[in-house]
Amino acid sequence: MKKTFYRQTKWLVLWITILTCINYSIAFTGGKISLYGIYMKPYGTDAREYSSPGWGGGFEVVVPVPKLSNVLAGSAGLEIVNLMSQSTTFRDRVTGLSVEQQTDQNYFRLYLGVRFGGHGNAFLRPHVGANIALVYYNIRTDVVVPDDYSRENEIRQNLSDKGKAAFGYELSMGLDLNFSNKIAVDGGVKYLNSLSVPQQLGEGSIKIHPKYFQIYLAVGVSFEFLESHIMDNHI
Numbered sequence: 218m219k220k221t222f223y224r225q226t227k228w229l230v231l232w233i234t235i236l237t238c239i240n241y242s243i244a245f246t247g248g249k250i251s252l253y254g255i256y257m258k259p260y261g262t263d264a265r266e267y268s269s270p271g272w273g274g275g276f277e278v279v280v281p282v283p284k285l286s287n288v289l290a291g292s293a294g295l296e297i298v299n300l301m302s303q304s305t306t307f308r309d310r311v312t313g314l315s316v317e318q319q320t321d322q323n324y325f326r327l328y329l330g331v332r333f334g335g336h337g338n339a340f341l342r343p344h345v346g347a348n349i350a351l352v353y354y355n356i357r358t359d360v361v362v363p364d365d366y367s368r369e370n371e372i373r374q375n376l377s378d379k380g381k382a383a384f385g386y387e388l389s390m391g392l393d394l395n396f397s398n399k400i401a402v403d404g405g406v407k408y409l410n411s412l413s414v415p416q417q418l419g420e421g422s423i424k425i426h427p428k429y430f431q432i433y434l435a436v437g438v439s440f441e442f443l444e445s446h447i448m449d450n451h452i
Contacts, residue, residue: 251437260428273298385411
């Protein structure tokens with residue numbers, strides 16, 4: 218499964234790289250690179266009863282299309298959301314050492330798509346978008362013998378590391394605040410839907426749901442601003 222995931226990921230990474238490189242050959246007004254925080258909540262009655270919201274972050278590249286820069290742009294990004302982080306401490310009766318069992322369940326998403334809306338010089342730039350995505354669900358469990366004096370000297374052993382991939386899509390809606398074509402603050406909501414998702418990743422994992430809602434807040438830097446600083450540093 219991991220080999221399949223890596224093969225699928227290479228194609229999306231290639232597209233993201235192409236979108237990023239295009240910017241350096243043509244200066245597109247409104248293009249930007251952003252970092253954002255995520256609050257993600259499963260959708261549906263069953264999801265609300267048996268799952269908890271997750272927090273995460275990611276980055277996104279937005280590249281407006283030439284001559285359609287105020288209407289259409291390409292978008293691509295990568296994000297990770299923690300679905301569960303759990304630590305249980307045990308004490309060995311013979312040695313008296315404390316042992317921790319640490320479990321993390323994460324949701325990775327690599328996406329590529331289009332964004333419709335303003336990408337010009339206006340301060341308020343509303344937008345809607347649609348993306349296809351490759352989603353990777355992962356759960357990892359480690360046994361850790363901590364060192365009381367230095368965390369770097371802890372003893373860590375991996376018990377389990379499972380992952381499964383699925384394809385999906387996204388619909389988004391947001392509002393971009395453009396500050397002098399330099400810094401952009403973007404906030405909005407996303408509806409995520411994955412196809413053929415795994416129901417469980419193993420004992421101790423939380424249930425995975427096909428549908429999620431995200432609320433995100435991003436801070437971005439325009440390509441024009443980055444290019445001007447690069448040029449200044451070379452002069």
